[in-house]
Amino acid sequence: MPEEHQMVNEVLQTSKALVRHIKATTLQHMLPRKVKQEVDTRWNTVIDMLDSLLSVYDEIQVLLGERKEDEMLPEPREFLEQLVELLRPVKQATAELSASKFPTMHLVLPWRKKLEGFYMAAANDDEAPAISALRKMMLRYLREKFVIVDIHQIAAFLNPRMRTLKMLTEAEKRAVHARVKALLPVMGSGLSSLHSKKPTTSRASTFADFEDDLVPDQEDDEIGLYLKTSVPPSSADDDERWILEFWKNKETELPRMSKLAKQIFAVPATSTACERTFSLAGFVIDDRRNSLKPEKVDDLLFLKSYYANASAGVTEDFPEFSKKFNKVFRSGAEWIRMVENIYGSEWSE
Structure with a gap:
């Protein structure tokens, strides 16, 4: 050394x-x-x-x-x-x-x-x-x-306050735009209602091969609109989830990019969240409860995650939480049994 x-x-x-x-x-x-x-x-x-x-x-x-x-x-x-x-x-x-x-x-x-x-x-x-x-x-x-890697650069681009990617070179910026453009077509339907369509006639034009395509590139269109979007500067009062709110409000104007952002931001930057869940599973499955079925363990862990995220308002941005919640808790009695498994029977007394 x-x-x-x-x-x-x-x-x-x-x-x-x-x-x-x-x-x-x-x-x-x-x-x-x-x-x-x-x-x-x-x-x-x-x-x-x-x-x-x-x-x-x-x-x-x-x-x-x-x-x-x-x-x-x-x-x-x-x-x-x-x-x-x-x-x-x-x-x-x-x-x-x-x-x-x-x-x-x-x-x-x-x-x-x-x-x-x-x-x-x-x-x-x-x-x-x-x-x-x-x-x-x-x-x-x-x-x-x-x-x-790519997902880091794309995620930075999807941060409205960093969309110009000042930390990258011009060549790197163009590469990021190209990768985003390649991903948008698989994100579903786009802004078809805002685009002009080719005129349809009963007979094809003699010079159709030379005519311009009046339909703009939809991927370029969304990226261009996004780059021109006005975004307020950051402040100390910003909610940490403001970026989710931004893309939620842009679902109509930027539908494909909104879907892409939702998928990208659902991925955690580190494995810490998974490790926390593994640690929690160690408390759920102990010597006195070693016969729990995997589905029941999954439900218990979900319950903990649901209420932790509900207190932070995350469930409002991700309705999948509520769908899972309704699936797990089919009745009030089952809900009480689930809570008692975690907090003890005195919780309901």
Whole structure:
């Protein structure tokens, strides 16, 4: 391991040991805020741990000094602060891309470009050599592992506020438009009512081969209309699902692109949502309920998902939720039995 990387590893190991020590002694009760432990299976817990230590760093320093345990404190403090600032964009990106109550696929491309720009930026004069080396390593891994494919670019294009694709070259923009145009024909009927049709006559024109086609290219027509659409700028008050509302309102004007957007935005950017469902299944199927039929497990998991999404208003944009709900719960008595399976019989008392 290079010397620069060894320093980062030593700081992390010292921080982990300090958190374990604080939690195993009475020191935690003497601190104004709790320190957090890093968990191997949880994303972003490294930066959460370092952040929690920095928030009470002065208090920890005093307590360790009184106990003659100064060697347990990760130093220097400036190094920890630089390390946290280097990791913070990754935490923000993974948090947004792992969301499950609003679309995330359109965020992949801009976050890839944002992270690349952040790690390509020149280091500050006071940045530690180990942090600069880690910055270069993270940039290399970002380019190797964070691969952009067609669906990411198409999703970014279907984000009305990024439809000009400023982060791409002109050649890449044209390629995205071509891929969208190729997908639109399979999205169903388009704007036939808005198009002029060829005049029909009882006899074919002698020069039909030379006449212009009066029917515009429907795919180009929708893409052109979309590019000219007026979209209000983003604001802090925006609902996270505004993009679904936009395409819902465009179902008549842009029918094919609206269907394409619905299909694209139904795909999560990461597997986190699936992993959460697997974890939930582990709570549903336990030692006392190991004979549940697969269909019943599916219904229970759906119930949890339905109410989680209903509280966020997602079910209003996706009527399929309600269709499934009506299919699962055929009567009030069955609905109560389902809820009791999750929350216990005291729920209905």
